[in-house]
Amino acid sequence: xxIVVQLEAFNPGEQLDxxxxxxxxxxxxxxxxxxxxxxxxxxxKIKIEHYPGMTEKAINKICNEACLRWELEDIMVIHRFGNxxxxxxxxxxxxxxxxxxxxxxxxxxxxxxxxxxxPFWKKEIGFEKANWVSSKDADEKALNRWKTx
Amino acid sequence: xRVQVLYFSWxxxxxxxxxxxxxxxxxxxxxxxxxLCLKDERYKLAFSSLDVIRVALDQELADLSSPMExxxxxxxxxxxxxx
Numbered sequence: 001x002x003i004v005v006q007l008e009a010f011n012p013g014e015q016l017d018x019x020x021x022x023x024x025x026x027x028x029x030x031x032x033x034x035x036x037x038x039x040x041x042x043x044x045k046i047k048i049e050h051y052p053g054m055t056e057k058a059i060n061k062i063c064n065e066a067c068l069r070w071e072l073e074d075i076m077v078i079h080r081f082g083n084x085x086x087x088x089x090x091x092x093x094x095x096x097x098x099x100x101x102x103x104x105x106x107x108x109x110x111x112x113x114x115x116x117x118x119p120f121w122k123k124e125i126g127f128e129k130a131n132w133v134s135s136k137d138a139d140e141k142a143l144n145r146w147k148t149x
Numbered sequence: 150x151r152v153q154v155l156y157f158s159w160x161x162x163x164x165x166x167x168x169x170x171x172x173x174x175x176x177x178x179x180x181x182x183x184x185l186c187l188k189d190e191r192y193k194l195a196f197s198s199l200d201v202i203r204v205a206l207d208q209e210l211a212d213l214s215s216p217m218e219x220x221x222x223x224x225x226x227x228x229x230x231x232x
Contacts, residue, residue, distance in 0.1 A: 111232055
């Protein structure tokens with residue numbers, strides 16, 4: 001399992017190749033990348049704040065939960081903080097499993113939980129105004145589908 | 150007891166500082182918020198809508214009703230927006 005929280009930019013192709021090179025038995029590899037989107041009026045940059053110490057613990061907990069729910073060979077999570085410009089990659093995840101259903105579902109689970117249970121906060125600094133990105137009701141609802149009855 | 154209190158995102162901006170050390174007798178997180186609000190207007194502003202306040206005790210997500218017993222680090226922040 002690889003979990004990295006970093007200031008620096010990363011090369012997603014290189015990261016994915018390295019992740020794949022370590023795999024022993026998987027037949028499916030799913031990856032997702034999140035990038036900085038534009039806003040009406042234009043985006044100067046986004047600032048991502050996080051809670052050093054808790055961030056790594058929270059991501060670790062989410063990854064462990066995914067490993068309990070699906071048969072996975074490995075997981076990778078890379079998440080940046082600091083100042084990022086439009087189009088830059090904020091984060092990427094990868095899941096490797098024997099079969100694709102496990103890899104796809106685990107990737108969706110990871111994203112749903114990283115969104116609202118990992119201590120990151122984004123501030124969009126536009127040319128006209130600056131706003132902290134607020135969470136959406138849909139983010140919380142997305143977690144409900146993973147709740148076991 | 151002495152606790153380290155951390156603030157993130159707009160909670161930090163409204164309180165006006167990233168962290169501070171506080172001596173408190175608060176039994177729960179809600180008690181601590183009340184204590185802070187009595188201290189200064191800035192906290193009243195930061196904690197004016199508790200439905201958008203999240204809390205972590207020793208780096209684990211908790212609730213406003215969670216006990217403060219033996220806690221060393223408290224963090225207040227808005228709902229998270231990772232990914």
